Amino acid sequence: MDNVRAAAVQFESIQADKPANLETIRRFAARAAERGVQLLVFPECCITGYWFLRKLSREQLGQLAEPVNGPSSAALLDLASRYGMTIGAGFVEADGGRFYNAYVVAMPDGGLRRHRKLHSIENDHIASGNEFTVFDTPHGFRAGVLICYDLNLVENVRI
Numbered sequence: 001m002d003n004v005r006a007a008a009v010q011f012e013s014i015q016a017d018k019p020a021n022l023e024t025i026r027r028f029a030a031r032a033a034e035r036g037v038q039l040l041v042f043p044e045c046c047i048t049g050y051w052f053l054r055k056l057s058r059e060q061l062g063q064l065a066e067p068v069n070g071p072s073s074a075a076l077l078d079l080a081s082r083y084g085m086t087i088g089a090g091f092v093e094a095d096g097g098r099f100y101n102a103y104v105v106a107m108p109d110g111g112l113r114r115h116r117k118l119h120s121i122e123n124d125h126i127a128s129g130n131e132f133t134v135f136d137t138p139h140g141f142r143a144g145v146l147i148c149y150d151l152n153l154v155e156n157v158r159i
Helices: 018-034 051-055 058-064 070-081 148-152 154-158
Strands: 005-008 040-041 086-093 097-108 114-116 132-138 142-144
Touching: 018 040, 018 070, 051 154, 058 070, 058 154, 070 097, 070 114, 097 154, 142 154, 148 154
Parallel strands: 005 040, 040 086
Antiparallel strands: 086 097, 097 114, 132 142
């Protein structure tokens, strides 16, 4: 495996403003591409915002959440393809009447992987995931995703 140039971006999301947060992600992705980054990761729930989630009702979460194959993932896949990089970012996922703190990883070959936070504590209406997410990337390395509190349990990292 060759060396991989990776970057992590920390930014303060605007709560419930997915278009603005995706625009921030677009700006950072363009800058990362200029620097030859192949793996670009953004924070947990950076697309939807995070801290305010604990105060939302089930109906409000439903208005904010989207399926894993929704517009936010499509935007990440577009960026990944355009810049030839793997990009990860988080949002609130809706699936079958349930909500998850999810993280998607979009790859330049069109691949998309989703991880659901294993130990969700943000809101009573957000369910915990039940599987680990490890996958191969088109850049020749394996990647795994854990979100926030998932990392507090060393067994998760070892797995």
